Amino acid sequence: MMNWTELTLDWAASFPRVKDRFPHLDDGAMPFLKLDQSRFEAYLADTHQLTLNEAREEFADFLFVESLNRELDT
Template identity: 65%
Template sequence: MTWTDMTADWATWYRRLQIRFPKLDDAAMPFSKLDRDRFEAYLADVQNLTLTEAREEVEDFLYIQSLLCEAEDGHEAA
């Protein structure tokens, strides 16, 4: 999954982001979703992470979500 994939269905993915990152503020999201770098900087700030840690967290989130989507697709095909 890519950032572009996620922002195409932002409402769904934002709920999942909130589970992983509970300090996200709804008011900041319409602006942050447009720019991954801006989102990562915002995430670092609110979650008390370094920018590198925030980038790694976003990468991990996208990777894990892509694995979950693949598993769901494989389960439906069986």
């Protein structure tokens, strides 16, 4: 499964897919949030009216789907 480090290694390419899944993200906040997964998940919860646990689960699902997409591309 894709992890946070893999996602942020190429943030410029990854962020549009993250934004498609979580449309209420503010582009301006990302330079600071991409440095810390916990802060990102808390921000995700706040901006998408989710609990912190729901945000973590939604983000884990997103990473899983991204992993599947990457496997299909290879």
